[in-house]
Amino acid sequence: MTYQTGFMANQGLIPQLCGRGDLFVSDELNHGSIIDGVRLSHADRAIFKHKDAEDFARVMKEAEKHKPSYEHIWILTDGVFSMDGDLAPLPEIAKIAKEYGAGVYVDDAHGEGVLGEGGRGIVNHFNLSRDEVHVEMGTFSKAFGVIGGHISGGEDLRNFAYNKSRTWLLSGAMSPGVAAACIAAIDVLESEPRHVRKVWENREYFIKALKDLGFDTGNSETPIVPVMCGESKKAKDLANFIWKRGIFSLPIVYPMVSRDKARIRTQLSAKHTNEQLDKAVEAFEEGGKKLGLI
Numbered sequence: 001m002t003y004q005t006g007f008m009a010n011q012g013l014i015p016q017l018c019g020r021g022d023l024f025v026s027d028e029l030n031h032g033s034i035i036d037g038v039r040l041s042h043a044d045r046a047i048f049k050h051k052d053a054e055d056f057a058r059v060m061k062e063a064e065k066h067k068p069s070y071e072h073i074w075i076l077t078d079g080v081f082s083m084d085g086d087l088a089p090l091p092e093i094a095k096i097a098k099e100y101g102a103g104v105y106v107d108d109a110h111g112e113g114v115l116g117e118g119g120r121g122i123v124n125h126f127n128l129s130r131d132e133v134h135v136e137m138g139t140f141s142k143a144f145g146v147i148g149g150h151i152s153g154g155e156d157l158r159n160f161a162y163n164k165s166r167t168w169l170l171s172g173a174m175s176p177g178v179a180a181a182c183i184a185a186i187d188v189l190e191s192e193p194r195h196v197r198k199v200w201e202n203r204e205y206f207i208k209a210l211k212d213l214g215f216d217t218g219n220s221e222t223p224i225v226p227v228m229c230g231e232s233k234k235a236k237d238l239a240n241f242i243w244k245r246g247i248f249s250l251p252i253v254y255p256m257v258s259r260d261k262a263r264i265r266t267q268l269s270a271k272h273t274n275e276q277l278d279k280a281v282e283a284f285e286e287g288g289k290k291l292g293l294i
């Protein structure tokens with residue numbers, strides 16, 4: 001199913017999956033559109049520590065003791081976390097969820113076009129099946145370079161969502177031109193796998209250069225590469241500095257991340273050339289030295 005945006009997909013489907021007497025279990029660093037989707041429901045909610053499968057198991061154990069028993073439990077997680085570029089431990093989550101008969105919903109906004117065979121996303125990357133991860137949500141606004149959201153799942157889920165998902169039912173669909181651009185982007189991804197290889201090559205090239213200079217690139221496991229700066233002012237100053245050198249990369253500061261974890265979030269594209277990446281690294285080097293980051 002397609003939606004106007006990824007945000008609308010999360011807003012439209014999540015609140016329908018759980019109601020009173022049900023439970024959402026959510027990674028503490030999930031995207032705001034997941035959080036708002038949960039807020040729109042009447043279900044209970046529980047949070048587990050970021051990427052922590054053990055803590056997730058603890059939450060599920062606690063949930064089992066709840067009286068009266070929860071009727072439905074859904075686990076919600078980003079696939080790739082947008083601020084750090086790190087991956088959800090989806091195989092462990094899916095395994096534990098199965099033990100409790102819970103549904104698994106992954107927001108793969110940053111995994112599509114990047115992870116898995118030909119960019120098929122995190123579920124493919126981990127070789128998981130529809131029985132293990134029941135909903136894959138995504139967006140056309142990242143790797144696809146268009147706009148729009150989407151949900152995939154089994155037939156039952158689709159029939160349910162057609163009748164229940166309010167942002168799908170009660171708001172306009174994407175326009176034909178946008179739909180055509182989304183289809184064209186999928187065609188490119190399916191027929192030209194070199195773009196997925198290239199974005200990873202660029203990522204390896206760039207992160208190595210930054211690390212060699214002594215930058216802290218956080219927990220990145222993907223082409224989202226944070227350049228950690230500490231306090232917000234440093235991140236803003238560094239972003240301004242590199243902007244003057246012709247490099248556009250936005251600072252991410254409190255409250256989007258905690259106060260001491262401000263960063264510049266760089267995102268590699270398959271279209272970057274080595275010359276461009278060298279220029280970016282030079283700008284980071286000069287700015288990083290000036291601000292005492294390296």
Ligand SMILES: Cc1ncc(COP(=O)(O)O)c(C=O)c1O
Pocket residue numbers: 005006007008031033078082107109110139140141147148149
């Ligand atoms: C993890 C995640 N989910 C959902 C969204 C929302 O997607 P869209 O831009 O299509 O509304 C974003 C984008 O900001 C995101 O990073």
